[in-house]
Amino acid sequence: MATATPAVDQAAFFEWLCRMGDNCLILGHRVSEWCGHSPVLEEDIALANTALDLIGQTQLWLGLAGDVEGKGRSADALAYLRDAAQFRNALLVERPNGDFGNTLMRQFLFDAWHMEMLRALQGSTDARVAEIAAKAAKEVAYHLERSADLVIRLGDGTEESHARMQKALDTLWPYTGELFQSDAVDQAMVAAGIAPKLEDLKAAWDRSIAEVLAEATLSVPGTSFQHKGGKTGRHTEALGFILADMQFLQRAYPGGTW
Secondary structure, three states, X not given: OXXXXXXXXXXXXXXXXXXXXXXXXXXXXXXXXXXXOOOOHHHHHHHHHHHHHHHHHHHHHHHHHHHHHOOOOOHHHHHHOOOHHHOOOOHHHHOOOXXXXXXXXXXXXXXXXXXXXXXXXXXXXXXXXXXXXXXHXXXXXXXXXXXXXXXXXXXXXXXXXXXXXXXXXXXXXXXXXXXXXXXXXXXXXXXXXXXXXXXXXXXXXXXXXXXXXXXXXXXXXXXXXXXXXXXXXXXXHHHHHHHHHHOHHXXXXXXXXX
């Protein structure tokens, strides 16, 4: 297997890999919270499978992050032994589930971005990144197809389902701006040919979003905000609740295996 691109700053590469892995990890855990609680059995199974896909992708991204860091930390160590301030996920994926419509809208907005990112990463100069992206893209293509279909069906459904989907969109839309905000880490990945410019993903994302929302008879909200002061240390209390649940066993029984 190919080694890391020698021209890239390894600390920046590690940071970027954590961002990719943390997005999958936190959203995967959020989606898993529906297990046994979904409106119908079919959706319960579908959401559980989506969560499993995302956790599997987490293992690949954080596993590579551990290799790049070179300190002997495994994917499990990075997932379970970091505190909230050390996580690098986008705020969108840690937003509470809310009702079923809110969960689906969050999934759709992220899926549309995730798909464009993975398509671009398949041309990465780092073969390991390209391999992970190629594998993950097959799963995320299904995630996007499913979330888009359900957004359309509920948005263009009953008066109540339409109202709930519009409310979910209005609530979550402000968090989408961060997905296209670059910093020094992103710029280092672009310079090394590892990742695309985040800004370059937006046009395709906009088209995908607009097409689905139009069919769902939902109105695109106003402009989204971007976080100031970089991408670190800007999580909400929601992440703390996720980690308290997700990391309980490892914190209670350090080093335990099952």
